[in-house]
Amino acid sequence: MMHQTVLCGSATVSDGRDVHLRLDGLTKRYGESVAVAALDLAVPKGELVALLGPSGCGKTTTLRMVAGLIKPTNGRIVVGSNDITIMPTYRRDMGLVFQSYALFPHMSVAKNVAFGLEMRSVPKPEIERRVKEALGMVRLEALAERKPRELSGGQQQRVALARALVIRPSILLLDEPLSNLDAKLRDEMRNEIRDIQQSLGITAVFVTHDQVEALSMCDKVVVMQGGKLEQVGTPVDVYEHPASPFVASFVGRTNRLKGTAQGDGSVTIGAMKVLVPGRPGGKVEIMVRPHRMKLVEEGSVEDVAGQEVNRLAGHLKRVTFVGDLLQYSVDVGGAEIVVEAASDHGRGFRIVGTPVAVLWRVEDTMVFGRGA
Known part of the structure; x- marks a missing residue:
């Protein structure tokens, strides 16, 4: 179930759940450079929240401030009712999983997982019980005596996750933990991390690009850009209702066309004219997801029943086979539009230069104002 996260104006969210982690005006400057600019965020207990953005947007700096590895220039970090802004890392009750795993090469898997408990002077029988429990959670009980070098990348990542969870942290912080894994392992680990997080009901912050x-x-x-928060929302909200052109283009693939709104629900793009939702004015940028478009033969009467549809004529410029998809690049009035369709065993339009038409529903058009 999705829950609404709000900016930091109160201690609760609209669905009644308590905010567990709150950032109030969190800022980090390095001289004249602003890495994170007055970030406000509230995360309810038990949610997994992604900090998403390109390299240099401030997401890792934010995570490291939450962890206590970087001192904020301004602002507050609050967990529950406790201001932990100046609290040292070892007292923050947080589990960290790094991109590099950071395992001790000379220690066994079990010893790596036990390390945090030993530093907390947990009794040995309790350590043994909790290490066994943590390794069972990540399905590595049988590999407890192996050294990290004897494990695959995916197994090392599981050890790092078990080490973070064994201390039973209040918050789990993950800094691009899957970036060193191949595509198949990333898929598996995404599901495993999500399943474990939900089963434990732990609050987690996940940094990723x-x-x-x-x-x-x-x-x-x-979604972050240039140290600033661009948008906060559920995955569906951010994808379907992006707050800015940056969010629309960064979260998912999109076609971008610049034009001028006519005030009657249409936009002129060079010699072309398309319909858009609402009645915007001035200079605009329209965006349409490639998979929301359809490619048909030129002159075809094919349409989308019961829907207002835009239709632009062009010529097939390029066809790219990407397994489950065919990506068609179409030259439309000098602009390139990409259309995606199921590959259907590789069948589809193939001959470059073929006259075609691109169709899409008016309601699938995103419109944003732009400067001159």
Whole structure:
């Protein structure tokens, strides 16, 4: 179930759940450079939230401030009712999973997982019980005596996750933990991390530049650019109702066309004219997801029943086979539009230069104002 996350104006969210992690005006400056600019965020207990954005957007800096590894320039970090802004890392009751795994190479899997408990002076019988429990959670009981070098990348990542969870942290922080894995392992680990997080009901913050990870794993997505928060919402909200051109283009693939709104629900793009939702004015940028478009033969009367549809004529410029998809690049009045369709055993339009038409529903058009 999706839950609504709000900016930090109160201690609760609209569905009645308590905010567990709150960032109030969190800021980090390095001289004149602003890495994170007055970030406000509230995360309810038990949610998995993604900090999503390109390299240098401030997402890792934010995570490291939450962890206590970087000191904020301004702002507050609150967990429950406790202000932990200046609290040292070892007292924050947080589990960290790093991109590099950071396992001790000379220690066995079991010893790596036990390390945090030993540092907390947990009694040995309790350590043994909790290590066994944590390794069972990530399905590595049989590999407890192996060294990290004897494990695959996916297994090492599971050890790092078990080590973070064994201390039973209040918050789990994950810094691009899947970026070193191949595509198949990333898929498996996405599901495993999500299943474990939900089964434990733990609050987690996940840093990633991969929109698939953010959309498929998380309750909320926090999109960042240039140290600033662009949008916070459920994966569906952020994908279907992006707040800015940056969010629309970063979260999912999209076609972008610049034009001028006519005030009658239409936009002129060079010699072309398309219909858009609402009645925008001035200079605009329209965006349409490639999979929401359809490619048909030129002159075809094929349409979308009961829907207002845009139709632009063009010529097939390029066809790219990507397994489950065919990506068609179409030259439309000098602009390139990409249309995606199921590959259907490789069948489809193939001959470059073929006259075609691109169709899409008016309601699938996103419209944003733009400067001169």
